[in-house]
Amino acid sequence: MSVEAPEFVILPEPEEGKGSVTEAARRKLSSPWAVLVVVIITVLWTIPTVGLLITSFRPAADAQNTGWWTFFRNPAVTFSNYAEVITGGSNAAIGITPYFFNSFAIAIPAAIFPLVLASMAAYAIAWVPFKGSTLIFFGIFALQVVPLQMALLPLLQMFNLGWSIGDIPIFPDLNKPGSNQSLLAGTYIPLWIAHTMFALPLAIFLLHNFMAQLPRDLMEAARVDGAGHFLIFRKIVLPLSVPAIASFAIFQFLWVWNDLLVAITFAGGTPNVAPVTSYLANLKGTYGAQLHLTTAGAFIAIIVPLIVFFSLQRFFVRGLLAGSVKG
Amino acid sequence: MEEVLNGLPKLGSAATAIGLFLAVLLILFFIGARFRGRLQGPVAILVFLGPALILVTMGLIVPAFRTIYGSTLDANQEEFVGLDNYAWIFDTQQGVLVNTILWIVIAPIASTALGLTLALLLDRMRRESVAKSLIFMPMAISFVGASIIWGLMYEYRDPAKEQVGLLSQVVMWLGVDDPPNWILWQPFNNYLLMVIMVWIQVGFAMVVLSAAIKNIPADVVEAAELDGAVGWKLFSRVTIPMIRATLIVVLTTIMIAVLKIFDIVRTMTNGNFGTQVVANEMYAQSFVQFNQGHGNALAVVLFIGVVPLIIYNVVQLRKERAIR
Numbered sequence: 052m053s054v055e056a057p058e059f060v061i062l063p064e065p066e067e068g069k070g071s072v073t074e075a076a077r078r079k080l081s082s083p084w085a086v087l088v089v090v091i092i093t094v095l096w097t098i099p100t101v102g103l104l105i106t107s108f109r110p111a112a113d114a115q116n117t118g119w120w121t122f123f124r125n126p127a128v129t130f131s132n133y134a135e136v137i138t139g140g141s142n143a144a145i146g147i148t149p150y151f152f153n154s155f156a157i158a159i160p161a162a163i164f165p166l167v168l169a170s171m172a173a174y175a176i177a178w179v180p181f182k183g184s185t186l187i188f189f190g191i192f193a194l195q196v197v198p199l200q201m202a203l204l205p206l207l208q209m210f211n212l213g214w215s216i217g218d219i220p221i222f223p224d225l226n227k228p229g230s231n232q233s234l235l236a237g238t239y240i241p242l243w244i245a246h247t248m249f250a251l252p253l254a255i256f257l258l259h260n261f262m263a264q265l266p267r268d269l270m271e272a273a274r275v276d277g278a279g280h281f282l283i284f285r286k287i288v289l290p291l292s293v294p295a296i297a298s299f300a301i302f303q304f305l306w307v308w309n310d311l312l313v314a315i316t317f318a319g320g321t322p323n324v325a326p327v328t329s330y331l332a333n334l335k336g337t338y339g340a341q342l343h344l345t346t347a348g349a350f351i352a353i354i355v356p357l358i359v360f361f362s363l364q365r366f367f368v369r370g371l372l373a374g375s376v377k378g
Numbered sequence: 379m380e381e382v383l384n385g386l387p388k389l390g391s392a393a394t395a396i397g398l399f400l401a402v403l404l405i406l407f408f409i410g411a412r413f414r415g416r417l418q419g420p421v422a423i424l425v426f427l428g429p430a431l432i433l434v435t436m437g438l439i440v441p442a443f444r445t446i447y448g449s450t451l452d453a454n455q456e457e458f459v460g461l462d463n464y465a466w467i468f469d470t471q472q473g474v475l476v477n478t479i480l481w482i483v484i485a486p487i488a489s490t491a492l493g494l495t496l497a498l499l500l501d502r503m504r505r506e507s508v509a510k511s512l513i514f515m516p517m518a519i520s521f522v523g524a525s526i527i528w529g530l531m532y533e534y535r536d537p538a539k540e541q542v543g544l545l546s547q548v549v550m551w552l553g554v555d556d557p558p559n560w561i562l563w564q565p566f567n568n569y570l571l572m573v574i575m576v577w578i579q580v581g582f583a584m585v586v587l588s589a590a591i592k593n594i595p596a597d598v599v600e601a602a603e604l605d606g607a608v609g610w611k612l613f614s615r616v617t618i619p620m621i622r623a624t625l626i627v628v629l630t631t632i633m634i635a636v637l638k639i640f641d642i643v644r645t646m647t648n649g650n651f652g653t654q655v656v657a658n659e660m661y662a663q664s665f666v667q668f669n670q671g672h673g674n675a676l677a678v679v680l681f682i683g684v685v686p687l688i689i690y691n692v693v694q695l696r697k698e699r700a701i702r
Binding site: 085086088089090092093096097098099100102103106114115116117118119120121137138146148149151152153155156157159160163164167168169171172174175176179180181187189191192193194195196197198199200201202203204205206209214221222239240243244245247248249251252255279280281282284285305308309310311312316328331332335336339342345346348349352353356357359360361364367368 | 381382384385386388389391392395396399400403407410411414418419420422423425426427429430431433434436437438439440441442444445448492495496499500502503508509511512513514515516517518519520521522523525526527528529530531533539540541542543544547577580581585634637638640641644645648657660661664665670673674676677678680681684685688689692696
């Protein structure tokens with residue numbers, strides 16, 4: 052595997068001319084001081100990441116004894132930090148590679164599952180008329196109050212010991228007979244389920260807001276033609292909701308990829324299932340002084356979100372806006 | 379190469395899981411679509427809404443009640459201890475609570491203020507997208523990654539030696555001879571950790587507020603300008619009131635994120651040196667100390683902190699819906 056610099060594709064923001072100050076006025080008002088402030092903040096915001104990138108390519112001794120800014124005076128470049136972090140070596144016992152695959156294996160299903168289930172739920176709330184749909188909508192919205200932290204211990208117990216009300220099993224006890232190990236231990240399943248559960252409230256909320264704005268005439272025409280809910284959902288609502296779905300998919304993928312809390316609770320730290328964030332937290336805890344290694348590891352871990360972010364920025368921004376600005 | 383080959387089955391199992399999941403749904407859809415007439419609506423509700431409702435019930439509602447109940451039990455969740463766990467929090471963990479309150483107040487306000495400033499400055503600028511992308515970029519970086527990035531910034535070395543951390547070096551260039559060991563420098567290390575959060579959240583505040591500013595109708599701005607409102611007056615009398623709702627949403631959203639902040643503190647200091655916050659203490663109590671009573675009580679404290687913020691958001695949302 053080769054590590055290359057991220058592709059800094061910067062998509063122009065969609066020009067929403069309406070309502071904004073006109074172009075001429077804009078130029079008039081754009082004072083050199085404002086430009087200066089923006090440039091300074093932009094540089095300040097970028098420097099830490101640049102420092103990380105440069106340090107990750109410096110020889111161990113340089114990285115540990117001199118500042119990364121001296122690199123410009125003394126430009127020595129090595130790829131051995133990456134080689135060591137990727138495959139494991141004398142300083143870092145295990146490489147990041149298995150964790151890297153785990154991150155994909157966790158994040159892709161954990162983005163798709165809640166997305167599909169939330170689209171279905173959002174459709175039902177928005178377009179299948181029934182009593183209590185508003186109540187369910189606000190109930191789900193309000194569920195965002197429940198911090199992840201509140202659900203961790205009970206969920207962990209459920210995965211390990213099963214859960215039943217009286218004698219009725221709601222979630223089976225999956226312990227292997229005679230051992231203390233759940234069948235789910237060492238699999239991605241608890242992670243997928245947990246991430247799906249935690250993502251649903253926000254996903255349903257966002258997708259409902261989008262779907263509710265689809266034209267009513269369209270649905271009614273389809274109904275008149277005899278189409279049932281399942282057909283309307285698949286043939287009309289899903290295709291029209293692609294922008295919203297794409298936005299949320301990116302959002303959720305990045306969220307899961309970057310998550311640490313759910314990962315260390317449900318996956319432990321083993322290379323079998325734990326993601327890169329877990330590896331990185333360990334690396335910093337154990338080899339924090341080995342700056343050349345932690346920086347290389349961090350860069351490998353952040354490169355995927357950065358590529359996703361820079362190539363799909365427009366969708367990502369749209370998703371954020373849908374969540375926090377009305378209309 | 380060998381590692382890559384070892385990784386492929388992992389992707390395979392993920393693909394299988396997705397395939398199974400979709401297959402089950404397709405079968406459900408196929409069965410559901412056969413119901414016609416009066417049953418059609420109820421069956422559709424069951425199939426569409428059922429899975430999501432079951433999952434949020436099992437994953438959020440029931441665990442929330444279990445955690446509240448568990449917060450009144452002892453460390454092993456065996457005996458009822460009443461409010462002892464809460465007494466423990468308020469008697470012995472005051473430092474943690476104070477830190478958390480500082481976080482909730484300072485980090486969101488700083489992020490929103492800086493984000494608003496940038497949004498206003500950028501609104502009048504051409505070629506804004508480069509600056510926006512770069513300031514927004516930290517949003518895509520994990521808290522753990524950000525902690526390593528900033529750990530490097532805050533790295534401490536003996537002042538007599540060459541410096542590795544940029545912060546120390548800049549301070550020395552400015553004439554301070556012996557910069558402190560930033561991460562151990564109580565109580566200011568808390569603020570240095572908050573800087574990481576602000577670094578990440580400013581982009582979010584900027585992008586959302588910038589969109590809100592662009593949505594202010596042009597005639598409102600023009601009318602105000604005709605009436606002689608410029609500069610600060612235009613900003614405080616027109617811009618701010620017009621984007622008030624969005625400002626509050628941004629502020630509360632960051633507050634909720636900050637309240638649950640865990641990764642930064644865990645990776646930077648693991649809660650040592652006077653930097654502990656409720657979310658990380660909760661993890662430590664539950665999974666390191668194995669005191670589930672304390673852990674549950676801390677989770678409930680987090681919950682109580684988030685509730686007013688969300689209620690406020692729900693009220694706002696209802697108002698907006700009523701207007702529509």
